[in-house]
Amino acid sequence: MSRQPRDIIRSEGDRVSGFYLLVRGWVSSSIVLGSGARLINKVHLPGDMLGTPSMVLPRAADTLTAITEAVVAFVPFERLGRICTRLPRLGALLTFATQVERLALMDVLAVTGRASAKEQLARLLLDLHARLTPIGVVEDDAFDLPLTQEMIGDLTGLSAVHVNRKMRELREDWVIAREGRKVRILDLPALRALSPIRPRLLQFEPAWLPFL
Template sequence: MHRLHEFLEPSTADLDAFEKAKTDRLELEKKAVIRRQGEKMDAIYFLASGWVASCVDTESGRRQIVKIHLPGDLLGVPSICLERSAASLVALTKATVDVIPLTAFARLFRESTQFAFSMLLSSQQERVLLMDRVTSIGRTLAPQRIAALLLHIHDRLKLLDSRNGKSFELPLTQEELAQATGLTSVHINRTFQELDRLEVIERSDRKITLKDVRALRELAALPSRKFVRDPAWLELD
């Protein structure tokens, strides 16, 4: 539930209402499709456990992973302004998701101004992070792209649990990493080898250890972002 606490502290009533908005729970195997691109929009999803990717498939048959979702994320929200889903939601690992009908999601906004503002701020945060990813993919070289992706995942896992250290399991295949960074699978392997030689990361099977986080940040050349909790301009009764 950390996403509901990012910018404003939700009330007990808001948390209870959010729980009541969930109508079903889906237990998914790896590679299961939660919703396909182009399917009718009638619900969003809360990711209770596991990793999920938002994917856009082009007419040429190529796939771009536009977002890697971790536990606590809301899935499919960008498509609520559309009749049909803009992206496919695909499980990268075994996952558990809760279904939230759009009518129930709308009711949360109507009943709580604080919840509405919290979702607005969260959506703008997502937009800023997407801007950074687009810039990374479109205007940096392969080592910078991989470094930025690893740091993004590391930082988000720390938000989930401050006890998470510099090591984490990366369940994405080389093909999925390629889809997330706009590279080829061969280029992914070569780039990881280069990062190994630079001694900024260490790989063991699918476990990644960030050996030198500061050097990795310098390599990624990501802008420093400080998101504001309880912004002063937001005056709530």
């Protein structure tokens, strides 16, 4: 299923009958607040599962929108149930994937309102760098960043003006470089020193999981 930038994959309030796998591209998850304002709470990258928080709801909790050209695959709950019955190890790994999402949410909540703007941006850039590296799209610590300043502001709780100012400071300090949509991390240790969250080493397939 191919989607163009700004295409809605599933809207908040839609009936839920499965989830999605992101094959290619970037997708945002957003919710609408009581004031009517939209808040982007997650950016999904290739390999991510989309819409899984809504698995416990009859209707979707968020809106999934393509940021770039994207390809997604829909997985009905019935198919997921058959897979978990036939391949319990895969079912356990899916549980691990939800815990990775929970850990990411814990990190975001830990720094919201407690870290400086520059620290918030450092955490976000390191998170994207860490998630993009395993899928082979980071080259010489550089990667495409198709997010507007408003989107980055949503993800960090900052205004677009503040995002612009602090990104400029990171460039002036020679921590990052920016050319168009491309961001290059020039000083990874310095960026890590700025981040209020220490790097995490995930154990996605621990030895105690069953082989079958």
